[in-house]
Amino acid sequence: MGKKSKMLMALSLVFVLILSACGSNNGNKGAATNAPKETNAPTTEATKEPAPEPVKLRVFSTFGGTDPAKEAFEKVLKQFTDAHPNVTIDNDVMSANDDGFRTKVNTDMNSGNEADLTFYFIGKDAEGFVNAGKVVPLNDILDSDSAWKDGINPAVLELVKQPDGKIMSIPVTGYYEGMFVNKKLFADNNIELPTDWDKLEAAVKAFAAKGIIPISAPFDQSHYLIEHSILTAAGPESQSKALTGDIDPNWELGLNGLKKLYELGAFPKDAATIDLGMAQNYYYEGLAAMLIEGSWAIGGMSPEVKDNSTVIPYPVVPGGKGSGNDIVGGFGSGFYLAQKTFDDAKKKDTAIALLKHLTSKTSIQTIAQSNGGSPAADVEITGQPQVALDGFAMVSKANSISSAVDGKMSPETFTTIRSFIKPIVTGEKTAKEALEAAKKIEDANK
Amino acid sequence: MKGDKKYIFLFLFPAAVLMSIFIYYPFLKSIYLSFFRTKGFFEKKFVGFENYKRMFSDDLLGAATLNTLEIMLYVVIFQVGFALVLAVMVDSIKWGKAFYRTVFFFPIVISGAAISLMFVLIYNYQFGLLNSALSNFGMDKVLWLSETSALKAIAVPTVWHYVGFYFILFLTAMSKIPSDFYEAAKIEGISGFKKTVYLTIPLIMSDIKVVIILAITGTLKVFDFIWILARGQNGTEVLGTYMYKKAMIDLNFGYGSTIAVYIVVFGVLLSVLTNRLLKKEEVTY
Structure with a gap:
């Protein structure tokens, strides 16, 4: 009896170890978001509004490695985190030079590990995860904020429309x-x-x-x-x-x-x-x-x-x-908003705000200025070399x-x-x- | 005895769990997927043996198999051969053993991708090291990665990368040979080449066998050198790169899985065959 129970205990210990090793990511995330709430909020002055909850967002894009818009994109992200100190952004990048990033995006989308915002191809390449409902149609969000929507060239939005009229992603440069x-x-x-x-x-x-x-x-x-x-x-x-x-x-x-x-x-x-x-x-x-x-x-x-x-x-x-x-x-690529993020009350508004920021007139201008692509907004690009x-x-x-x-x-x-x-x-x-x-x-x- | 069994089970359990999760489950899943026509990650359609039919009429897969076998030949002859020669030489020197051991083992520590990139710069037609040297001597540039020579050119870094590993295995095996064998040989007046051929090599035969099996099965995993140096072009496609192309670039996981199953079956057959061919009595000392 004693031996049996010892063995069961040992077995369950092994299981717990394996399970905790597998689940450590989620566990940490939970701890990170919960802990500050308990320590910070109640101790600040009661009259002031409580500090906004920390939010962590992951943005996947190909603005990395040797991409000419790498620095411009980092600058745009920093503008957002400076304005929203409670937000940390995981700038997840991969080079567009090879086909590997397609695999990454699709694997992420398929395994429930999708980034909150994903910068990816529009069209056949995205068909799988768009049809599977992994990303949110953006029409309503666009319609509810005319200042943002009007900043984007209407012809561009027309170009990226799906056959059923849904806009799934918003491009930055063409x-x-x-x-x-x-x-x-x-x-x-x-x-x-x-x-x-x-x-x-x-x-x-x-x-x-x-x-x-x-x-x-x-x-x-x-x-x-x-x-x-x-x-x-x-x-x-x-x-x-x-x-x-x-x-x-x-x-x-x-x-x-x-x-x-x-x-x-x-x-x-x-x-x-x-x-x-x-x-x-x-x-x-x-x-x-x-x-x-x-x-x-x-x-x-x-x-x-x-x-x-x-x-x-x-x-x-x-x-x-x-x-x-x-x-x-x-306009071959654009930002997609994950359905999972949209359904997450904690992240939803911040993710939408970040999407709006990344595709705002000024951000589009900053990125277009550095990668020589045609901007998706009606902005002037200066100082371009003759070849551009x-x-x-x-x-x-x-x-x-x-x-x-x-x-x-x-x-x-x-x-x-x-x-x-x-x-x-x-x-x-x-x-x-x-x-x-x-x-x-x-x-x-x- | 009864208690022992429990402990055997207990200690094997974690390894069995990990193996099941990371090896058996993906393998079974590959077999499952090989019966489907997949469209990216999200849609799949059951097609029965369609992928297997395609596999048997796929010229590219046949070519990839032959290329893999060719690399295997180079690996077995040169990788194992050089390793053995180096081990014999280092084993017989009086001092500096540790130095040579480190030097020959070193390439293993460098990643295959880094070595490949280095060889991209060596073989490049326009400004590669070899062609720069040739043009400095007033000779014509050579297309090192041409249709006829690409696979051989890639075999060079492939062989070089792992020579050190087998070298260490051989050296360790040689150090286990009791010194009285050599003393007896010395009394009999056997030394030099004869000693190596009639004494050392027969005594480490079981290690040579293991190394040959490791080398053969290792060749099935060659990927980075081919991918980075030639992208599988010019007759360099091997099973690993072909499977990757089908699964990861074409996003046809069904057919990619079928090739994966083929690689496993091919690998098992090869190692069984090698085992048969090299069957010999084990030496004990």
Whole structure:
């Protein structure tokens, strides 16, 4: 009897240890929020209002690492905590350079560990957690505070609306993608800027002959190569349909354009094994004449490279349906408010206040100022380098602005196309095979 | 005896709980998920053996398996081989043993990701260390991570990273050999190379066997070198990177889990096979 009870005790001790180890996080949180309430509030003068309860919020974003808006974002958060000393913000960041943050956001959302505010993609990428009701529709909150709502560009809010009219997230800055060209390298080598396909081919040939990388781009992370090839060859309408219907032969045409460029020696010798970061690096170091990238790439340029760069739309491959002035861009990410936080009476108001602060006119201005993106509010951005101004001009003159095609298909479909880029350009596989394989995956994913 | 059983149970219990939570449960969950077509984290549809059918007709998985086997070959020959040679050499020196032990063991302490980044800078075509050296000598640059050489180039840091670990295992095994064996050998006039081949190696055969099994199963886990140096391109995709791509980038956890199950089965088969092949009488001294 004695032995048995001893053993039971020992077993339960082991269990308690394991359980407390697993649950330590929650336990601490509870202690942290409860303890000050007991000690502070009652002892302060009875006539004064009790000090606001401490609130801890977690904000997940990609404004970290080498992101150009990292400091601006930290500044914006600090403004909030300075104004609300009872609030502590856990600034949870991850680099947007790789796909890892998608996994993190989705795992968090799926396991009940969602951040109070999450800065994440709008569209197909977010479909899972939006449909699962993990985040709050923001329409009512927007409508109840017209000063805040009016600060945000109405066209932007229209753009981020779901098909059912719900606004799930509020963007801060928009982006555009295009072909960054090193004007100085072009001028020094007497080469014309690649404003159409023939000039692009001529430029590729000329740079390749001189031992300068014509277009810096990786084959594995070939997002921007694919996005531009498809949009310019197939036109915005076919691009927006993605792979829902029959395969548009112009998609094939676009991808074959890449093969043509490869045969002329357009891409780095090691394009198969480098990543986006290294491709940017080649351009930043002046080893490459052109870089197909997004507006955020400006943030990483040195002042000299900024001065030497401009950005133009990717030219249309001969026979393509695009106008030659269609660009990829839009408001690709925004802040989501977690349903869990919304239901938590202690956090709700503070989280909404923080959301309003992060997407206020002044915060949008601060962040846009540093990352070169187009602001989601009607604010003036000053002191931008010429390349950023060229970018804004390109956007304002564009015939059409389409969001990137990878947001219009399942991630697996898009990576299937990505995995085919190298075989396509080297001639091992055809563009048709690539699109058929992708279509098969897309259909299976329905 | 009865009391002993209770204590055995008691002391094994925590480990069993942890193993169940972190190994058996995820494994069973992987088997479960492998019967579903998943769409991100939130939707899944039962598809029966669809993922397994896909697996058997997946060329990329076949290529990844072959690449894994190729790396395994390099690891078994060079990693275990170098470790053995180094251990024999260090074992036979009179002084400086501790110094060499530290030097050879050191790479293990550095994370694989850091070593990979270092090799990115060594192999880079445009401004890598090797190509800079070549161009300083007026030679043409070499594409180290080309289609034909990428896997071999990546095998270099992979082998180097873990040589020290097996080296230490061998050295420890050698230090356990009683000195009278060597004294007898000395009287018989056996020394040098002969001593190593006829005495040392047969006496540590059981350790060599363990090391080979560790090396083979360890190769199934190679990920960081491939991922950082070549992202699985140019014929470097291995099982680990392919599974990661399917599960984490494509967010197709169903098929990713199917590959995970395949890796486990493949690993178990390989180690059983190695065990069979290396079956030999154990030496006791």
